[in-house]
Amino acid sequence: MSAGTTARPVPRPVPLRRRIPVIGGTLAYIKDPLAFMADHYERFGPVSDLNFIGKRWTILLGPDACGEALRNPDKAFANKPGWDELVGPFFDRGLMLLDFDEHHRHRRLMQEAFTRDRLTGYAAALGPAIETGIGSWEAGDGFKAYPALKDLTLNLATQIFMGGAELTSADELDRVNRAFIDCVQAATSFVRAPLPGTRWRRGIQGRQLLEEFLGRQLPAKRAAEGDDLFSVLCHLTEDGEGFSDADVVNHMIFLLMAAHDTSTITVSTAMQYLGQHPEWQERLRAEASGLSAAPTLDELDGLVGFALVMKECLRLLPPVPVLARRTVKDTEVLGHAIPAGRLTAVMVHLQHHQADLWPDPESFDPDRFAEDRREDKVHRHAWEPFGGGVHKCLGMFFAGAEVKLILHHLLRRFTWSVDADYEVPLNYYSLPFPKDGQPVDLRRREDQPGH
Numbered sequence: 314m315s316a317g318t319t320a321r322p323v324p325r326p327v328p329l330r331r332r333i334p335v336i337g338g339t340l341a342y343i344k345d346p347l348a349f350m351a352d353h354y355e356r357f358g359p360v361s362d363l364n365f366i367g368k369r370w371t372i373l374l375g376p377d378a379c380g381e382a383l384r385n386p387d388k389a390f391a392n393k394p395g396w397d398e399l400v401g402p403f404f405d406r407g408l409m410l411l412d413f414d415e416h417h418r419h420r421r422l423m424q425e426a427f428t429r430d431r432l433t434g435y436a437a438a439l440g441p442a443i444e445t446g447i448g449s450w451e452a453g454d455g456f457k458a459y460p461a462l463k464d465l466t467l468n469l470a471t472q473i474f475m476g477g478a479e480l481t482s483a484d485e486l487d488r489v490n491r492a493f494i495d496c497v498q499a500a501t502s503f504v505r506a507p508l509p510g511t512r513w514r515r516g517i518q519g520r521q522l523l524e525e526f527l528g529r530q531l532p533a534k535r536a537a538e539g540d541d542l543f544s545v546l547c548h549l550t551e552d553g554e555g556f557s558d559a560d561v562v563n564h565m566i567f568l569l570m571a572a573h574d575t576s577t578i579t580v581s582t583a584m585q586y587l588g589q590h591p592e593w594q595e596r597l598r599a600e601a602s603g604l605s606a607a608p609t610l611d612e613l614d615g616l617v618g619f620a621l622v623m624k625e626c627l628r629l630l631p632p633v634p635v636l637a638r639r640t641v642k643d644t645e646v647l648g649h650a651i652p653a654g655r656l657t658a659v660m661v662h663l664q665h666h667q668a669d670l671w672p673d674p675e676s677f678d679p680d681r682f683a684e685d686r687r688e689d690k691v692h693r694h695a696w697e698p699f700g701g702g703v704h705k706c707l708g709m710f711f712a713g714a715e716v717k718l719i720l721h722h723l724l725r726r727f728t729w730s731v732d733a734d735y736e737v738p739l740n741y742y743s744l745p746f747p748k749d750g751q752p753v754d755l756r757r758r759e760d761q762p763g764h
């Protein structure tokens with residue numbers, strides 16, 4: 314080393330959780346991810362190794378370690394080889410699975426599909442579609458909110474994103490929705506080969522159906538200047554270059570996935586907490602009482618209480634609790650050496666519940682995000698439901714508008730309650746969802762005395 318250079322500290326080795334064999338880590342995680350992460354952090358610190366789904370993963374926990382990987386200053390962490398491990402080939406070449414220069418090019422182009430003007434158009438189309446969608450909900454005790462919301466958001470995504478696709482038969486849209494669900498379920502299958510009768514095989518067939526369906530719609534979308542997302546993707550250009558047909562199809566399949574389960578679980582969580590906290594339910598109902606059934610994007614922006622509730626729900630249950638990466642070169646996180654080629658799990662869920670960051674972290678307290686408290690400012694990476702760095706969610710404002718609009722329609726039409734001591738039993742095989750369908754006691758407002 315030449316005189317005057319500062320010696321770099323030698324990177325520390327990463328501790329390995331040895332006693333959990335092969336799929337042990339996976340099972341412990343799936344049983345109770347938060348307990349698993351808290352215990353793991355306590356014993357092994359923010360950077361450690363673990364065998365997960367049969368492979369060696371480096372586990373990052375806490376805002377410092379997760380933040381370093383998300384900021385990715387030396388471009389050591391890549392998305393595709395990480396996410397491929399979890400979501401397989403089903404969402405291939407979606408924006409989240411592109412890296413570095415190619416990702417940058419596609420993201421710049423796709424950003425144009427999410428400008429404020431575009432969002433204003435999407436929000437205007439969402440309102441009536443939501444009103445029709447929840448119109449058929451049957452009020453009653455133990456109403457299963459989650460599957461009803463999942464149907465609703467999938468229909469919204471296919472309608473708003475595809476904007477009146479040409480169907481060859483009455484049930485074609487159902488088959489498209491089914492194919493899409495097959496892809497999502499296959500992505501998290503333990504059997505990762507197309508054996509007969511497996512989820513993986515249904516996923517492969519589902520992906521083929523989606524490619525064929527979207528490919529068939531493409532010429533019409535290219536020919537007309539529609540304002541649905543599909544048409545918009547067909548017409549975006551920068552320096553005369555736009556997306557190829559294959560790019561449009563790949564982006565559409567990923568966007569349907571990205572927009573669907575994430576929004577569903579956010580509204581489902583909000584229904585739970587608003588059912589358990591009637592004072593918040595009333596506060597939101599009062600806040601939006603002056604708005605019509607089709608509020609504009611500006612009006613939605615003014616719904617401060619809605620935003621606080623949404624943030625708190627995303628803190629308590631981030632729809633994407635773990636982000637996948639793989640190192641493409643040797644690197645370090647918090648001084649720990651991570652070799653090239655290492656799968657890495659960025660477990661953002663834990664920092665949302667750390668008592669050293671959030672006072673009383675398990676309580677539902679949306680006002681913690683209010684301007685006079687802003688507890689999330691305790692650390693730049695304390696609250697990361699939308700990820701961070703160059704892959705930060707591109708649909709977060711779309712999601713904000715969609716979630717607020719669905720809640721607005723629910724609050725106008727219904728009241729609901731959930732037992733104060735109810736704890737949601739979550740399934741964590743893929744993105745989290747309530748195993749019991751998230752039951753709520755749902756009443757139509759017009760059926761209630763005094764309405």
Ligand code: HEM
Binds near residue numbers: 631711
């Ligand atoms: C509450 C709802 C949502 C949550 C919590 C959420 C969360 C996330 C997270 C954590 C990522 C980063 C993944 C990574 O870094 O590996 C992401 C990426 C992405 N999300 Fe969302 N998302 C939501 C809704 C949506 C919606 C509605 C859309 C589209 C309309 C969308 C489109 C995308 C896209 C395109 C990416 C990839 C960005 C990139 O790689 O550059 N998301 N989302």
